[in-house]
Amino acid sequence: MDNRINETFKKLSSQGSSAFVAYLCAGDPNFEKSLAAMTALDRAGADIIEVGIPFSDPLADGIVNQMAAARALNAGMDTHRTLELVKKFRSSSSTPIVIFTYLNPIYNYGFEKFHHDASSSGVDGILILDLPPDEQVLNEELCKSEGLLAIRLIAPTTPNERVAEIAKTAEGFIYYVSREGVTGQQTSLSNELDSQVENLKELIDLPIVVGFGISTPEQAFEVAKIADGVVVGSAIVDFIDQNKESENLHGNLEDFVKPLIEASKVK
Numbered sequence: 650m651d652n653r654i655n656e657t658f659k660k661l662s663s664q665g666s667s668a669f670v671a672y673l674c675a676g677d678p679n680f681e682k683s684l685a686a687m688t689a690l691d692r693a694g695a696d697i698i699e700v701g702i703p704f705s706d707p708l709a710d711g712i713v714n715q716m717a718a719a720r721a722l723n724a725g726m727d728t729h730r731t732l733e734l735v736k737k738f739r740s741s742s743s744t745p746i747v748i749f750t751y752l753n754p755i756y757n758y759g760f761e762k763f764h765h766d767a768s769s770s771g772v773d774g775i776l777i778l779d780l781p782p783d784e785q786v787l788n789e790e791l792c793k794s795e796g797l798l799a800i801r802l803i804a805p806t807t808p809n810e811r812v813a814e815i816a817k818t819a820e821g822f823i824y825y826v827s828r829e830g831v832t833g834q835q836t837s838l839s840n841e842l843d844s845q846v847e848n849l850k851e852l853i854d855l856p857i858v859v860g861f862g863i864s865t866p867e868q869a870f871e872v873a874k875i876a877d878g879v880v881v882g883s884a885i886v887d888f889i890d891q892n893k894e895s896e897n898l899h900g901n902l903e904d905f906v907k908p909l910i911e912a913s914k915v916k
Contacts, residue, residue, distance in 0.1 A: 652798055653745040653773045654821040657696050658856045658877065667873035668822075669913040670858055671906065672699040672749065672882030674717035675734050676726025678893040683721075686889055687738045689899040693906045695744065699776070699882070702731045702750040709751075709778050713883045717890065728758045732770040739771030747774040747800055747821075764795035774798035774821045782818045800824055805845060812852050822856040822878060825849060827863070846875045866912035879913040881906070 661668050671690045676683050690698055703721035707714060735746055748767060755763040755777070767775065775797045782801060785791045798821035803812055805826065816823070827842055842859070849857050859872045860880025872879045885906065892901050 652796070652821065653743060654697065654747070654798055657745050658822065661696065662856075662877075666914045667876060668696040668856070668858065668878035669694065669869075669910045670697045670699060670747075670860070670878050670880040671695040671885055672701060672860075672880060673885055673889065674701040674703055674714065674721050675731040676703055676721035676724055677717040677886070677889060678720050679724040680726065680730060680734060682889075682893065682898055683726075684734055684737055685899040686902055687734070688742070689902040690885070690906060691738075691742050691744045693903045694910045695906065696878070697745045697747060699747045699749045699880070700731065700735060702728055702748060702754045704751045704754055706753075707751065711883060713887045713890070717886045720890075720893075728754045728763065732766050732772070735767070735772055736770040745773045746771060747776055748772050748797075749776050749778070751778050752780045760790055761793040761795070764793050764797055768795040768797055772797060774800045776800040776802065776824060778802065782815055786818070802826060803849065805841070809848070809852060812849065816853045816855070819853070819855055822858045823849065823853055824880065825857055825859045825876070826861045827859050827872075842872070843875050866908045869909050869912040870915055873913040873915055879909075881909055884909075 658668065673683065673686055687698060703718040703726050705722060707718050780791065799818060800821050801815050801819035802824050803815060803826065825846065846857055846859065856877035858878030858880055859876040860882060863869055863872055863879055863881050864884035869879045869881065888902060888905050889898070892898050895901055
């Protein structure tokens with residue numbers, strides 16, 4: 650059986666549709682509500698769910714995601730519990746899951762053991778923010794994939810030569826960072842996004858998914874017209890924070906993301 654991520658992009662491509670990729674931090678604000686949030690995203694129609702492992706030093710994240718990680722850690726969430734969360738979600742859903750993480754948590758867990766356990770739990774891909782692919786291949790231990798697709802990041806500042814190198818080991822899709830800086834909601838998209846994505850498509854055969862700062866249906870619509878997928882993260886994390894005390898968090902979240910998902914389906 651092919652990886653669920655690959656199958657999803659094949660299906661969407663045949664439909665002429667972009668993927669909606671939703672991000673949340675595992676265990677924010679606690680295990681049960683995080684599971685409810687994943688289920689709500691799934692029910693709303695998310696094509697792929699990125700699950701962030703909470704980490705105490707998330708350098709690539711803005712304040713919204715930093716605070717989510719802090720809430721999750723304070724609630725007792727860790728790498729092991731993150732995989733338990735995925736496993737519980739997987740018992741009722743086949744939606745692809747990508748683990749979004751820094752190297753430290755999974756290195757401490759045991760790199761090969763993490764990949765084995767993650768695969769067994771139902772994870773489909775992994776994006777390690779601070780492990781350059783050319784450094785990874787220098788250490789045999791860090792090349793154990795256990796069938797998880799290696800998702801790679803590319804930034805606006807990445808030169809074409811570097812893009813080509815990164816693409817050699819990329820799988821599933823490319824996560825294109827739409828702007829410099831850290832994660833967080835933005836009021837507008839980069840004026841150069843169209844040309845940047847077109848350039849990537851000439852260099853890479855994999856689907857190009859755009860994230861970092863997309864927070865409105867209008868922005869999702871604009872990105873979906875040029876890319877193969879749209880990532881919404883901080884807006885979802887912030888909504889979870891604002892509604893974390895609500896008994897209807899899952900219902901409210903589902904209503905919140907539906908317009909974003911619908912906007913991302915228009916090519």
